[in-house]
Amino acid sequence: MQPRPLPTLSLIVLHEARILVRDRTLLLVCCVLALMVGYGLFVGLAQATLRDRMVAQVLKHEQETQTANSGMLQSVLAGQTALIPFSNPANPAAMAGTLSGRYATMLNAPLAALAIGQSDMMPNYYRITYLSKVQFMYDTEIENPWNLLSGHFDLAFVIVFVLPLLVTTLGYNLLSAEREHGTLRLLCSQPLSIATLMTGKVVVRMLALLAIVIPVPLVVLLLIRPEARGAEQLVLMLLWSALVAAYTLFWFAVAALVNTVGLSSSTNALIMVALWTILVLILPVTMNLAVGLVSPAPSRTELANRTRVATAESLREYEDLYSADYRYASDPEALLVKNERIEVPSRMRAFFLAKQKVDERIEPLLKRFDQQLLQQQKLVDRLSLLSPAILINEALTSIAGTDSHRFLAFKDQTEAFHQEWRQYFSPRILESRAMTIRDLSSLPRWHWIEMPASEISWSIWWRVILMLALASVLGSLALARSSRLSIE
Amino acid sequence: MLDAIEVTKQFGAKRALDNVSLSVLPGEIYCLLGANGAGKTTLVNLFLNFLQPTSGSLQIGKLDVVRQPLETKRLLAYIPEQVTLYGVLSGLENLAFFSSIAIGEHLPRQRLLELLEAAGLPRQAADDRVATYSKGMRQKVGIAIALAKNAKALLLDEPTSGLDPSAANEFSELLVKASNDGVTVLTTTHDLFHAKQTGTRIGIMKQGRLVEELRSEEVSHADLEALYLQHMKS
Numbered sequence: 157m158q159p160r161p162l163p164t165l166s167l168i169v170l171h172e173a174r175i176l177v178r179d180r181t182l183l184l185v186c187c188v189l190a191l192m193v194g195y196g197l198f199v200g201l202a203q204a205t206l207r208d209r210m211v212a213q214v215l216k217h218e219q220e221t222q223t224a225n226s227g228m229l230q231s232v233l234a235g236q237t238a239l240i241p242f243s244n245p246a247n248p249a250a251m252a253g254t255l256s257g258r259y260a261t262m263l264n265a266p267l268a269a270l271a272i273g274q275s276d277m278m279p280n281y282y283r284i285t286y287l288s289k290v291q292f293m294y295d296t297e298i299e300n301p302w303n304l305l306s307g308h309f310d311l312a313f314v315i316v317f318v319l320p321l322l323v324t325t326l327g328y329n330l331l332s333a334e335r336e337h338g339t340l341r342l343l344c345s346q347p348l349s350i351a352t353l354m355t356g357k358v359v360v361r362m363l364a365l366l367a368i369v370i371p372v373p374l375v376v377l378l379l380i381r382p383e384a385r386g387a388e389q390l391v392l393m394l395l396w397s398a399l400v401a402a403y404t405l406f407w408f409a410v411a412a413l414v415n416t417v418g419l420s421s422s423t424n425a426l427i428m429v430a431l432w433t434i435l436v437l438i439l440p441v442t443m444n445l446a447v448g449l450v451s452p453a454p455s456r457t458e459l460a461n462r463t464r465v466a467t468a469e470s471l472r473e474y475e476d477l478y479s480a481d482y483r484y485a486s487d488p489e490a491l492l493v494k495n496e497r498i499e500v501p502s503r504m505r506a507f508f509l510a511k512q513k514v515d516e517r518i519e520p521l522l523k524r525f526d527q528q529l530l531q532q533q534k535l536v537d538r539l540s541l542l543s544p545a546i547l548i549n550e551a552l553t554s555i556a557g558t559d560s561h562r563f564l565a566f567k568d569q570t571e572a573f574h575q576e577w578r579q580y581f582s583p584r585i586l587e588s589r590a591m592t593i594r595d596l597s598s599l600p601r602w603h604w605i606e607m608p609a610s611e612i613s614w615s616i617w618w619r620v621i622l623m624l625a626l627a628s629v630l631g632s633l634a635l636a637r638s639s640r641l642s643i644e
Numbered sequence: 645m646l647d648a649i650e651v652t653k654q655f656g657a658k659r660a661l662d663n664v665s666l667s668v669l670p671g672e673i674y675c676l677l678g679a680n681g682a683g684k685t686t687l688v689n690l691f692l693n694f695l696q697p698t699s700g701s702l703q704i705g706k707l708d709v710v711r712q713p714l715e716t717k718r719l720l721a722y723i724p725e726q727v728t729l730y731g732v733l734s735g736l737e738n739l740a741f742f743s744s745i746a747i748g749e750h751l752p753r754q755r756l757l758e759l760l761e762a763a764g765l766p767r768q769a770a771d772d773r774v775a776t777y778s779k780g781m782r783q784k785v786g787i788a789i790a791l792a793k794n795a796k797a798l799l800l801d802e803p804t805s806g807l808d809p810s811a812a813n814e815f816s817e818l819l820v821k822a823s824n825d826g827v828t829v830l831t832t833t834h835d836l837f838h839a840k841q842t843g844t845r846i847g848i849m850k851q852g853r854l855v856e857e858l859r860s861e862e863v864s865h866a867d868l869e870a871l872y873l874q875h876m877k878s
Contacts, residue, residue: 163748171741178732338728342786345692345722345799346745347714643694 164348168356173364176326182364185322189368192318196311197373200269200556201380203308207264207280214259214281225256226596233493233593242504246493246591248584249286249504257285258577260570260602265557266383267392270373271312271549273558282570284577284602288514290463290522293567311373312552315400316545317436319369320407324428326361327411329421330354331641336421340643350638354415358408365404370397388609395616396555402623403548409630416637436545443539443546451532454525459518466517470510477506498590508585512578533560544626551619554612561615565607576600645670645797645828646691651700653686653852660686662852663700668845670796673819673829675839675860678849679876684832687849688801691830692722704797721746721795725802727786731775735765735785738774743792751792763788764814780807787815798822800831804838816842836872840865848875 176182229245244250261281268275282292331354334340343353374393377384384393414427471478490499540546553559580600583589646668653661661683668674676684689695690702693713702709704716729738736756743759744750751759760770765784774782783803790798798819804812819829819842833839839846840860846868848856855875863871 164745167741167744174737175730175732337731338726339730341692341694341724342722342727342729342742342789343745344694345717345720346742347717348745349714642696643692644689 164352165356165359168348168353169360172357172360176360176364181326182361185325186364186368189314189319189322189365190372192314193311193369193372196309196314197269197376199308200272200310201376203272203275203310204264204268207268207275211261211263211281214261214283218257218259221256222596225251226593229591229593229596242501244491244498246498247491247500247504248498248581248589248591249500249508251591252286252508252577252581252585253504254285256599257283258573258600258602260284260566260573260604262562262566262604265562266381266386266389267377267396267556268558269311269377269381269556270396271552271556271558272308272310273312273553273556274560274563275558276308278560278563278566280566284570284574286508286511286578286581288463288467288511288518289571289574290459290514290518291511293570312549312556315369315403315552316549319365319400319404320432320436322365323361323404323407323411324425324432326365327358327408328414328425328428330357330411331415331638332419332421332424335418335643344643350641351635354412354634354638358412362401362404362408366401369404370400391609391613392555392616395613395620396552398620399548399551399555399616399623402620402627403544406544406623406627406630409627409634412634413630413637416634416641418641435543439543440546443536443543447532447535447539451528451535453532454528459521459525462521463514463518466514467510469517470513473513474506474510477502477509493590496590496592497588500585500588505585508581512582529564533564541622544623547619547623551616554616562607566604569605573600573602645672645705646674646830647703648687648690649701649703651687651690651697651702653683653690653695654698660852661690661697664849664852664854665700666847666854666857668797668828668830670828671823671826672844673823673831673842675843675846676830676832676849677834677836677839677846677872678832681851682849683852684849685801686852688722688799688830688832691720691799693717718746719795720797720799721790721793722799723783723786723790723801723803725805726779727782729774729777729782729785731773734771734773735760735777735781735788736770738785739788739792742789746789746793756788756792759788759792760785762791762818764811780811783807784811787818791818795827797828797830800829802832802834804833804835812838836869837865840868848872850875 173182225245228243232244232246242250243255245255247255250256259281264275264280284292329336331340331350334343334353344350374397377393383389410431411424411428414424414431417424417427419427492498536546537550540550550559554561577600584591584595646666648664648666651661651664652659664683664687666674676687678684686695690697691704691709693709693716696710705719707716707719709716729735730741733741736753739756739760740750743756757767757770761767763784765781765788769777769781774785777785784807787803800819804815807815816838819831823829823844831843840863843860846856846858846860846863847854848871856871858871860868
């Protein structure tokens with residue numbers, strides 16, 4: 157008679173489910189997981205909503221400023237409003253700087269609530285004026301230091317850190333408990349391989365955990381965030397599910413392998429906790445140190461010092477313009493628009509030119525910084541293959557659109573827009589061309605270009621495949637060892 | 645039906661079994677006697693493939709135990725010295741699970757109750773949790789599991805150690821009935837009386853070797869006891 161692996165496996169699954177339900181272990185673990193998933197998702201949603209609100213507020217502010225400027229310009233051009241030197245909307249230097257400006261904004265990705273990632277450290281909007289980019293791109297808000305130290309308790313944290321502990325809780329005694337209770341001998345006297353027994357035990361435990369950790373966040377997102385319902389997002393959700401399942405399988409494979417050593421349940425638990433500490437805590441920290449040593453982060457102090465030097469040199473270069481008299485104080489006529497031309501106050505012109513010069517001088521250093529950051533990111537990407545925790549964290553943040561790659565893309569696009577903004581105003585300021593109503597509607601507009609979905613999918617797919625390969629290798633090893641296990 | 649061919653089992657420096665050969669024919673009840681550590685349970689473990697022999701081979705129904713573990717386990721039922729079951733399940737649920745694993749199908753409740761009754765478990769205890777059972781009651785569920793399997797061979801490791809004399813007697817009757825139906829039985833025991841009364845053949849083991857084999861009808865209770873003691877002292 158041929159062996160009947162499938163029915164036996166289903167019998168083991170049903171039996172295990174009944175045992176786990178009866179002794180309430182599963183119920184307890186599932187409740188803990190559900191609470192953590194719920195809280196993690198709440199934190200993610202709250203953060204995403206906060207960022208949405210911030211972007212909406214700055215865009216509203218931009219709109220209001222534009223409307224006010226337009227009204228003011230019409231009034232100034234019609235000679236109905238008294239001229240104010242530094243708030244004159246007809247003056248291109250004022251419009252390029254303090255009076256106007258655009259916001260470069262990056263909207264939340266539709267699945268942002270799944271992982272906070274870099275979004276608590278990297279800005280999702282910049283105010284673009286003619287100021288040096290060093291002033292606005294490297295001068296971001298200071299986060300709560302405690303949050304920066306520990307990270308937020310978001311869904312990614314629950315998956316990367318907590319889920320393996322719950323797998324340990326359910327899996328440390330897969331076989332050892334049967335051996336210690338004495339049921340293993342009777343079980344193994346039946347036409348049942350230990351591999352089938354272990355697989356059945358893993359299947360029921362894994363299904364119980366995944367039944368909470370996968371559908372709950374996805375259903376909530378689909379219900380409350382309409383932008384998450386697109387086809388691309390559904391593919392990303394599928395990838396996210398595959399990734400979480402593969403990571404869970406990896407940890408169950410570790411548990412199965414530990415169980416085939418034939419040690420006691422308490423020793424198995426200790427080994428599992430030690431492995432969790434190494435793989436989830438120590439290895440990422442060690443890798444972080446290694447990255448810092450091999451590819452050091454750019455020095456902020458160096459940047460600050462070089463910026464000060466560049467600023468001082470630029471001020472010196474344009475000191476004649478800076479020291480020019482406020483002629484319009486005694487001669488208000490000087491501020492009037494004549495034949496579509498206006499006298500741009502020399503201090504304002506100097507300011508514009510000096511800031512431009514600072515950026516030109518600092519550019520080589522910033523380029524070196526960007527290269528260093530890029531090298532560091534590449535190294536992190538490569539080293540992430542060594543740590544399942546980093547591997548899954550990078551993939552989870554990619555899916556949520558809160559990974560460093562997306563923020564770097566935002567920074568690059570912002571720099572390009574900053575350049576475009578300056579180029580728009582530069583001839584107007586230098587040639588003293590007054591702003592017109594038509595000019596206001598042709599001001600450069602910001603458009604965030606989302607990273608190609610195919611690029612994101614591919615980077616996540618290979619991580620899913622890698623995680624599955626890791627889990628398969630460990631699982632196969634565990635199954636192979638189980639056939640040689642002595643039952644005494 | 646059950647064949648051990650020149651089997652040796654080494655645990656490090658200790659030789660638990662030393663070139664043991666025995667053959668149990670269909671319908672025979674073979675009782676293995678011997679002091680603790682003589683190698684009786686090791687031999688049973690080898691037939692169950694719980695251990696692998698250092699040398700030699702074991703066969704059940706001409707199938708190799710190591711190479712075809714699942715196939716050989718379909719042919720045999722095993723009752724250990726202490727039957728340990730799932731405490732959170734009832735006796736009936738334990739029987740339902742183990743019998744479904746053993747025969748690959750779910751037996752109806754009525755059939756399960758009949759099996760428990762045949763093994764001597766009171767019907768009213770069938771739905772109680774096994775955690776509340778005595779050792780003897782658990783042993784009876786173990787017997788019911790073996791009966792459900794309808795196996796061609798029975799491996800028993802001190803099966804009556806937890807049973808009261810009346811239940812032990814009933815168990816012996818069950819064995820004889822099974823043997824009459826063609827079932828092959830290999831049982832380890834310290835109970836010389838039980839071996840003489842139930843066994844078809846008796847083997848005496850000492851320090852991993854099978855030192856004596858005899859047919860039970862050829863020896864009296866007194867002679868068996870004398871022979872056993874003689875081997876133990878030598």
